[in-house]
Amino acid sequence: xxxxxxxxxxxxxxxxxxxxxxxxxxxxxxxxxxxxxxxxxxxxxxxxxxxxxxxxxxxxxxxxxxxxxxxxxxxxxxxxxxxxxxxxxxxxxxxxxxxxxxxxxxxxxxxxxxxxxxxxxxxxxxxxxxxxxxxxxxxxxxxxxxxxxxxxxxxxxxxxxxxxxxxxxxxxxxxxxxxxxxxxxxxxxxxxxxxxxxxxxxxxxxxxxxxxxxxxxxxxxxxxxxxxxxxxxxxxxxxxxxxxxxxxxxxxxxxxxxxxxxxxxxxxxxxxxxxxxxxxxxxxxxxxxxxxxxxxxxxxxxxxxxxxxxxxxxxxxxxxxxxxxxxxxxxxxxxxxxxxxxxxxxxxxxxxxxxxxxxxxxxxxxxxxxxxxxxxxxxxxxxxxxxxxxxxxxxxxxxxxxxxxxxxxxxxxxxxxxxxxxxxxxxxxxxxxxxxxxxxxxxxxx
Amino acid sequence: xxxxxxxxxxxxxxxxxxxxxxxxxxxxxxxxxxxxxxxxxxxxxxxxxxxxxxxxxxxxxxxxxxxxxxx
Numbered sequence: 001x002x003x004x005x006x007x008x009x010x011x012x013x014x015x016x017x018x019x020x021x022x023x024x025x026x027x028x029x030x031x032x033x034x035x036x037x038x039x040x041x042x043x044x045x046x047x048x049x050x051x052x053x054x055x056x057x058x059x060x061x062x063x064x065x066x067x068x069x070x071x072x073x074x075x076x077x078x079x080x081x082x083x084x085x086x087x088x089x090x091x092x093x094x095x096x097x098x099x100x101x102x103x104x105x106x107x108x109x110x111x112x113x114x115x116x117x118x119x120x121x122x123x124x125x126x127x128x129x130x131x132x133x134x135x136x137x138x139x140x141x142x143x144x145x146x147x148x149x150x151x152x153x154x155x156x157x158x159x160x161x162x163x164x165x166x167x168x169x170x171x172x173x174x175x176x177x178x179x180x181x182x183x184x185x186x187x188x189x190x191x192x193x194x195x196x197x198x199x200x201x202x203x204x205x206x207x208x209x210x211x212x213x214x215x216x217x218x219x220x221x222x223x224x225x226x227x228x229x230x231x232x233x234x235x236x237x238x239x240x241x242x243x244x245x246x247x248x249x250x251x252x253x254x255x256x257x258x259x260x261x262x263x264x265x266x267x268x269x270x271x272x273x274x275x276x277x278x279x280x281x282x283x284x285x286x287x288x289x290x291x292x293x294x295x296x297x298x299x300x301x302x303x304x305x306x307x308x309x310x311x312x313x314x315x316x317x318x319x320x321x322x323x324x325x326x327x328x329x330x331x332x333x334x335x336x337x338x339x340x341x342x343x344x345x346x347x348x349x350x351x352x353x354x355x356x357x358x359x360x361x362x363x364x365x366x367x368x369x370x371x372x373x374x375x376x377x378x379x380x381x382x383x384x385x386x387x388x389x390x391x392x393x394x395x396x397x398x399x400x401x402x403x404x405x406x407x408x409x410x411x412x413x414x415x416x417x418x419x420x421x422x423x424x425x426x427x428x429x430x431x432x433x434x435x436x437x438x439x440x441x442x443x444x445x446x
Numbered sequence: 447x448x449x450x451x452x453x454x455x456x457x458x459x460x461x462x463x464x465x466x467x468x469x470x471x472x473x474x475x476x477x478x479x480x481x482x483x484x485x486x487x488x489x490x491x492x493x494x495x496x497x498x499x500x501x502x503x504x505x506x507x508x509x510x511x512x513x514x515x516x517x
Contacts, residue, residue, distance in 0.1 A: 014473060295467075299475045348465065355461040364454035371457050404457070405464050412468025413475075 013419055021349075025356055036361065043357045047370055050350050054374070058381055064229035068281070069388050071232070083187050085113035086245070088170045089160030091153050092118060095174035096126040098290075103134045105177040107141060110184055116143045118174075119160040122150030127174075153241075154257035154264040161256055167248045176242040176289040177205065185284040186245045196250030196277025197269070199227055199236045200243030200285035201389075210398075211298065214406045215291035217382060217395045221402075224283065225385045226335070231281030235273055235328035237336050238309075241265045243287035250277050261315070262427065263308025266336065270316050273329045283389065299413045306417035307427060309340045314421075344414035351408055371404070378403050 028039055088106060092099055099118070106116055118131045131145045148159055161169055168190065172178060186198045201224055204216040223240075230236040239246075244265065254271040261267045273279060292298040313320075319333040358367040382399035386392070420427070447455075 014469070014476070018469060295471045296475050296478060299471055303472075303475070348468075351461045352465055355458045358454070359458055364458070365450065367457060368450060368454050371453075404460055408461065408464045409468045409471070412465055413472050416472050 013423060013425070014416055017416065017419060021352065028356070029360060039357055040361050040363065043354060043361075043363065044366070046350060046353065047366070050346070051370070051373065054377065058377065061226050061229045062381065062384060064232045065225050065385075065388070068228045068232040069283075072283075082191065083112055083184070084168055084190075085115075085166040086111065086168045086170055086183055086187070087160075087164030087166040088114055088116045088172065089157055089164065090116065090118045090172055090174050091121055091156035091160065092123065092127050092131065092174035093121040093150065093153070093156070094123045094125045094127060096123070096130045098175045099127060099130045099134075101177055102172075102174050103143075105179075107138050108180050109178065109182065110180040111187075112140075113166075114141060114170075114183065115165065116141060117160045117163055118143065118145045119156040120145065120147040121153065121156040122148060152259050154259040157264070158256040161248070161251060164248065169246045169248055169251065171241070171244050171246065172287065173242045173289065176202075176287045178243060179286040179288075182243065182285040182287065183245070186282050189280045189282060190245075190247060192278070194276075194278045195234075195247070195280055196272045196275070197236075197239050197244060197246045197279050198285065199231070199239040199269075199279060199281045200245070200287055201227075201281075201283045202240045202242045203286060203288050203391075204291040205288035206290050206293065209293065211295070212291045212293055213395065214398055214402060215298075216391075217386075217398050217402060218406065219291075220389050220391055220395070221382055221385045221399075222407075224389065225381075227281045228283065228388075230332060230335075231279075233328045233331070234278035234280060235332045236279040236281050237269055237273070237332035238263075238266045239269045239272075239279060242289045243285060245285075246272075247277075250275070253277075258315075261308050261311035262304050263312050266309045267312035267315065270312055270319075270333065270336075273326075273332055274316060274319065276326075295409075298410070302410050302413050303417045304427070306340055306344075306414045307421045309336055310418060310421045313337045313340065340414070341418040344411035345418060347408065347411045348415050351404075374403060375400055 028036070031039075090099075090102065090106070095102075103116070103118075116134075118134065120128050120131055128145070128147055134143045135145045136143060144163070146159055146163060148156065157171055160171075168187070170183065170186075182200060186200065189195050189198050202219060204212060204219050207213045207216050227236050227238075241264075250272055251268075254268065254275055257264045257268050258271075269279060292301050313333060313336050316333060319330055320337060323330040354367055354370070358364050378399040379396065382396045382402070383393075386395050
């Protein structure tokens with residue numbers, strides 16, 4: 001993507017949003033009594049609608065994710081004798097510090113036949129040197145290294161896919177560590193010829209501080225639980241970058257990854273669903289990844305995710321207007337647009353609105369009961385989802401600060417990202433700081 | 447101040463402080479982005495994979511020989 005980045009415009013648009021909010025508050029304070037009474041009624045109705053949307057959303061997600069969990073439990077572990085060979089593609093840009101750990105995990109995969117292709121995307125650190133040390137034969141596993149001029153993750157993945165010799169491709173990130181059973185549990189899904197891809201279960205590895213522990217809960221409750229629900233419908237809307245297995249035929253049908261969004265994983269997945277492929281979720285296909293350890297890095301990541309997802313939805317915007325004949329596809333696209341722009345903006349302004357009106361018009365008790373209800377809901381959802389994932393229950397109490405601090409904080413970024421995407425402002429990838437595996441303590445999880 | 451009033455105060459303050467923190471962190475991110483040195487077109491063109499051969503000045507006019515470091 002070659003857009004000129006204009007940080008001044010970003011800052012001005014941010015200031016405009018903040019100013020509009022401040023002006024609204026000023027107007028609310030100085031408006032006539034009738035208007036203030038109207039605002040109070042509006043708050044009450046908004047609170048009820050907000051709660052209703054939350055309950056419906058959570059109920060639908062929990063119900064479908066429970067059905068997926070029950071179906072899988074009833075089916076038991078599927079042992080398949082048909083385990084076709086797989087090509088693993090690992091795109092890497094300046095990943096010298098973490099590539100060794102990723103490769104060690106890859107070579108521990110419990111799978112009969114696979115190859116590994118590391119694609120260096122024009123790194124300017126020692127990534128190529130580190131990758132070359134892994135090149136060659138490791139038992140039955142051949143490791144190859146490709147290098148190319150820097151062109152972005154999508155082009156690196158496409159380069160690796162073009163060189164793959166097998167009909168199934170595992171695409172993963174160089175900063176992630178895959179569990180040994182991953183391919184073993186994923187490949188039986190492909191016996192259904194309509195399955196084009198299988199999304200794996202991404203978990204946060206570094207749970208050293210409150211921020212990373214909240215991300216660990218978010219991945220379980222906010223990402224993996226919806227994926228379970230979507231998986232039940234065969235319409236997972238994002239096959240995550242750290243772990244996704246694709247049928248080569250499906251990739252070829254949609255032309256591989258496009259390089260015109262910053263969420264190539266979401267973009268590809270939507271294209272696959274549009275082409276009629278089923279996208280399944282496998283919760284036993286676990287890959288560990290690093291979460292950002294400070295607020296600025298977290299904002300950088302979520303900003304890119306939000307804009308990338310909105311870019312992907314915008315490419316397929318026609319889907320939003322056609323619920324039939326492909327209802328799961330429509331549902332996936334609607335959910336993506338809703339979670340990407342509608343909900344974050346609603347969430348921020350709802351909280352701000354409630355807080356200010358409660359302060360100005362003495363509705364504090366109502367706000368308290370609303371908070372208690374939401375927190376209880378969050379605790380219950382956290383308990384259910386953490387249990388389904390067989391994760392540490394020590395994450396559940398974090399649900400108390402999950403919504404009112406963590407999600408609200410991220411939704412501010414998402415709101416600005418949505419505004420910037422609507423204004424078509426420039427952006428770039430940004431590179432998160434990586435920490436070597438040996439420096440991370442695995443605190444608080446099995 | 448009763449317990450309920452205290453809880454209400456905490457909730458309201460948390461909401462307002464979180465939103466303010468979100469806005470400030472977002473601006474800090476944008477400022478960090480603005481201060482980062484931009485990669486120029488010249489930097490992009492200087493790739494480790496292309497070595498341009500320059501003939502010695504005394505030699506006869508020669509064709510440009512660009513060797514590509516293949517991997």
